[in-house]
Amino acid sequence: MDKLNYVPDIWAFNIYLNLLCREKMIDLALEDFHSIVKKGRDPDVVTYAIMIDGVCKVGRFNSAVGLWKEMVGKGLSPDNKACCALVVGLCEVGKVDLAYELVVEVIKGGNVEFSTLIYNALISGFCRISRIDKAQAIKLFMTKNGCEPDLVTYNVLLNYFCNELMLQEADKLFKKMERSGIRPDVYSYNQMIKGLCNTNKPDKAYLLMVNKMEADGLVDAVSYNTVIKAFCKDVILERLTSCLRIWVGRGLHQMW
């Protein structure tokens, strides 16, 4: 095309840039991206989404933020996919605050319909930095905006509650999920098992696994590993305490 002096239209450019990004040839992609303007074509939202996704995938988050600001600065309105590229990319490395700060206006603007993906990425990001308040607020917001929480939304929150040993909350959420017509999957159950094991109830975890999960065909290596590890820990703890009891009972600790 260059030889023939044709200037590719924006569609051709985007397909080409996407290919370069997929091949991780980011520097070349950026170079050609900048030449778009020189050749008289204006990058559009798709171009920016491709580039933002591409730079995030190679860990260049500052470039992603720069591209985003450039896009907004040009008066382009980011759509669902552009937002996803930035949010998913930034949340993956724990920069959820920055991601939220950048897209919050777009989300609250109400002009764009968002997929659950973007909400889930934000909820997961906030859970990871223990901002459950923020995560819950986003869950409420998505429902209000006509985007129902899905299996992943629930699993992300279950993961949080189980990690924080808030089992009653986890239980409540689990039931709520079932009431909403969402069938828990292996992830959901494995989170519950983890919660039970970490609150010293490996027997309950075992029963859940054998009775409920096996029956539904929802059991995998993670389930068994979690329960086995908990049982092992219990046995070790039991023996350790009995050793210590004898040790103290004989007054041996006073010799230290």
Add this chain to the structure above:
DNA sequence: CTAGGGTTAG
């Protein structure tokens, strides 16, 4: 319906 993407566990 000419292009861009995928979030959660041991």
